[in-house]
Amino acid sequence: MTASRHSSGTSPEGSRPGASFSASSDSPATTPGGAGAARGLTRRRLALGSVGLLAAVGLSACGADSGDDGGAEASGSAGASSSAKAPGVTVSPTADASMVNPVDPVVVTTDAGTLTDVTVTASSSGEKAEGAIGKDGTEWRSAKPLAFDETYTVDYTARSGDRDTTGQSVFSTVDAAHEADVSMNVKDGQTYGVWQVVEFNFSEPVSAKDAVEKAISVEGAHKDGAFRWYSDQKLRFRPSEPWTPRSTVKVSANILGTDLGNGMIGNGNKTVSFTTGPEQRAYVDNNAKTLVAYVDGKETGTWPVTLGDAEWPSTTGKKVILEQAASYKFNAGSLNLKPGDSHYYPPFDASNVSRLTWSGEFVHQALPSAYPVLGVANVSHGCVGMPPEGASYIYNTFRPGDMVEVVNTNYPQADPDDGLGDWNIPFQHYADENWHGNW
Structure with a gap:
């Protein structure tokens, strides 16, 4: 998924440069002219103040036009303030998760800015998991299944504006006691008679039998076929009629990551292609x-x-x-x-x-x-x-x-x-x- 970005607030407007002035501290005159004279004096000082203000503004503008950036720097520093949100980062699987199915992808997302670096490292081998940051920069996703019975460390960095978020998360995959594999009674590249029955033997008992049957495909040399379980560890497939003579049969048991039941997870796929001889x-x-x-x-x-x-x-x-x-x-x-x-x-x-x-x-x-x-x-x-x-x-x-x-x-x-x-x-x-x- 792609996390949404949050817009940051606008910076407060900086004060404009200019000449400052204040009213005279002289109290109204008790001399001839009284208040009128004071008002006249105040007007003159205001007028002079206005001239000073215009002159300052004019000089500031001329200075910028002439390439003297002293005034521009002052203006920028006065108005600069970083309001970028520190990016939040989410990692899946969650920290300290165990018995993670190795086919489930590792996904790292940020809710602001972009991810700049993500690594997923196997503790025992030091091997880095393959993966990439998406086009919009907000998500990293692993590209291939991980190893069984392994601990992985996720290191990440995300940036939003001039704010960085770095972190680390650790999880472990399905342990060896919960792995299961499959073998077949036919060998790749061999030729068999048209009455050959394909047998699958599982290293651990299977209770999720429907899921296993769906994970198996049989292609070529037959119109239809069916499965029969002889035990929780022995499954067979036969076509309704003998295989077509002198043909190729491809059998795939794609059980990697399949939940076989009883907490057991298939730890690898197996594909065998064999040919049939004459009837x-x-x-x-x-x-x-x-x-x-x-x-x-x-x-x-x-x-x-x-x-x-x-x-x-x-x-x-x-x-x-x-x-x-x-x-x-x-x-x-x-x-x-x-x-x-x-x-x-x-x-x-x-x-x-x-x-x-x-x-x-x-x-x-x-x-x-x-x-x-x-x-x-x-x-x-x-x-x-x-x-x-x-x-x-x-x-x-x-x-x-x-x-x-x-x-x-x-x-x-x-x-x-x-x-x-x-x-x-x-x-x-x-x-x-x-x-x-x-x-």
């Missing part, structure tokens, strides 16, 4: 015990598989590949199996691995001992075991974000957050975190 999915049917691969709607291969046995059945539903590895160590201990248990197996390195759930379902190359039962019987602990050529094809052709759908195991789906099972939720129910499907 790729695999269809695993327990009845046929096969995996059929499709690329852009065309079948590209069929292989026999083994799934989870009766005690460790494979979950059903749509599962998105989370990560891949040429070799991955499997350990029965991760399933709480110990030597001597009927399902225990010694640790081994699986080949051509594509993870489907965080709890431990994978597509991978089966152990040689399982080759005879591929396409015939289920002997795994929930994984999709494939022959070497099939597992190699999935590993080398598919990528994270591609789909593997498993059907006919007579077992429920995995929880949607045990991986990226979001595509098992009808889109019309996706935003309703209380909606529950077959899991």
